[in-house]
């Protein structure tokens with residue numbers, strides 16, 4: 001198991017623009033994600049994470065487990081800059097998330113795909129539109145968007161449902177749309193926060209198989225889950241969060 005819970009020296013590089021270039025440059029042994037002595041205290045004084053250290057290497061697949069309220073979502077939120085640590089450093093590919101603002105934070109976020117438990121699809125938009133609207137906002141050409149859309153929908157098994165609206169899909173299908181949206185920009189890092197929390201065992205397994213396939217293609221994948229059975233079924237490193245501290249299982 002390459003996942004290490006440790007402390008390392010400080011580095012801060014600028015966000016690199018080209019995903020594919022960065023992926024090629026990254027060796028398997030380089031850290032994709034590092035938390036260094038991270039504490040998160042919410043404004044009400046609650047310590048959600050306490051002096052936490054974590055390292056996830058490029059191309060690893062790691063589960064984050066732990067009881068409800070233990071700090072799993074807080075940990076993921078800090079990786080994409082939704083929450084800032086009260087103390088410590090959060091590094092993505094050696095880039096200090098805490099120091100980023102504006103465009104540089106937006107560029108970093110383009111390199112991170114995020115999947116949520118509740119899908120967060122736009123009801124008035126079709127599957128294809130839900131998957132591609134971020135690319136449109138980022139200024140991709142129509143040709144490039146089309147080039148990316150078809151293989152992405154194929155990968156999640158929804159090519160035939162590109163013109164459906166979210167309320168015409170099952171929960172499992174909606175979650176697969178949200179995975180397609182997260183990966184259509186080919187981010188090297190994929191974060192999934194309880195992606196199977198609303199799904200039955202069959203759909204959960206389907207989602208896990210897609211995430212594992214993306215990992216086999218080279219993405220670093222971090223998944224939070226309560227589902228011990230699912231964790232046991234997959235052979236990936238597990239980090240448990242308990243009372244704001246991390247434990248390797």
Ligand SMILES: Nc1ncnc2c1ncn2[C@@H]1O[C@H](COP(=O)(O)OP(=O)(O)OP(=O)(O)O)[C@@H](O)[C@H]1O
Nearest residue numbers: 042043044046048067068069070071072073074075
């Ligand atoms: N904005 C906030 N302000 C204050 N406390 C918060 C805030 N967000 C989360 N918390 C608290 O921090 C703790 C960790 O929350 P977090 O959502 O990270 O837990 P979790 O492990 O993801 O839980 P679950 O599995 O139920 O989603 C909880 O006790 C929660 O109540």
